[in-house]
Amino acid sequence: MSTKKSKSYIGIDVSKQLLEVAAHESDYHFRCRNKASAFGELIAELISLRPALIVLEATGGLESAVASSLHAADLPVVVVNPRQVRDFAKALGQLAKTDRLDARVLAHFAAAIKPPLRPIKSKEEQELDALTGRRGQLIEILVDEKNRRASATSDTVRDQIEQHIDWLEKRIAELDQQLKALLQSSAAWQVKDQILQSVPGIGPVVSCSMIADLPELGTLNRQQISKLVGVAPLNRDSGQQRGTRHIYGGRAHLRSVLYMAAITAVRHNPVIKEFYERLRANQKPFKVAITACMRKLLAIINVMLRDRTCWKSRQEPVSA
Numbered sequence: 001m002s003t004k005k006s007k008s009y010i011g012i013d014v015s016k017q018l019l020e021v022a023a024h025e026s027d028y029h030f031r032c033r034n035k036a037s038a039f040g041e042l043i044a045e046l047i048s049l050r051p052a053l054i055v056l057e058a059t060g061g062l063e064s065a066v067a068s069s070l071h072a073a074d075l076p077v078v079v080v081n082p083r084q085v086r087d088f089a090k091a092l093g094q095l096a097k098t099d100r101l102d103a104r105v106l107a108h109f110a111a112a113i114k115p116p117l118r119p120i121k122s123k124e125e126q127e128l129d130a131l132t133g134r135r136g137q138l139i140e141i142l143v144d145e146k147n148r149r150a151s152a153t154s155d156t157v158r159d160q161i162e163q164h165i166d167w168l169e170k171r172i173a174e175l176d177q178q179l180k181a182l183l184q185s186s187a188a189w190q191v192k193d194q195i196l197q198s199v200p201g202i203g204p205v206v207s208c209s210m211i212a213d214l215p216e217l218g219t220l221n222r223q224q225i226s227k228l229v230g231v232a233p234l235n236r237d238s239g240q241q242r243g244t245r246h247i248y249g250g251r252a253h254l255r256s257v258l259y260m261a262a263i264t265a266v267r268h269n270p271v272i273k274e275f276y277e278r279l280r281a282n283q284k285p286f287k288v289a290i291t292a293c294m295r296k297l298l299a300i301i302n303v304m305l306r307d308r309t310c311w312k313s314r315q316e317p318v319s320a
Contacts, residue, residue, distance in 0.1 A: 007052035011106025022103035198310035201265030218305030
């Protein structure tokens, strides 16, 4: 078929240096540098293909600039979970892996699955996302350094670790101030932050993470939002066999943040505390109970943001 005459399904494999472009059911191939100066040429090339859909994988941020540029050019671009594409490639029997092959698999994925278009994050949202992610990285390093300090056998090494801990704590404090200022720059974010922090168990860190990494909050139903985060129990049944339900997939970083919020909530949030205690009284294991609390907490804040209502301590604010 001629990609010049009919709409095409396009896959773009993103690496640090290059962008590999392929069209489904075509020998077409195009390559350019992954830098802003080359995006004009890429956009012109894609427009000539009359794309029905353009699919890129999430690659830790390497795809952000090109995805934003394509979106600004009003091209139908969507960034998808790489795990879905890997599973799709395995189902096709495509075990070999090169940049060109990956682009062709992405184009096939676009044609077969037709993932729905999603909003591309604005520059401000990307900045919030980056700062939140960096804070999480520094927290992980800080925890590791504190563990090393406890086991250090040399005073010299211990002093160096303590100096590094002091530096990390100062950088984290600076990031907290930057995040606070960024949230205050947007009236919509201020409203979301006020609603989220009104919930017992949710503080500024969890609120920032939710705003940055879960913009869908308040726009989906409770089943959809639970699946998106990865706290929905999935069936594992076959014939007469009924398997144990497990959570799977979703946004791992958010799940970790929500876990810490739920741990706090079972102590200080009367609704979540009562729910947790009832589950434990019914002999539910800790992991099952705390996951259920994560799901309930998520459902509650989802409805609160939908209805623009803050928490009321005298009763559960919404039906989850």
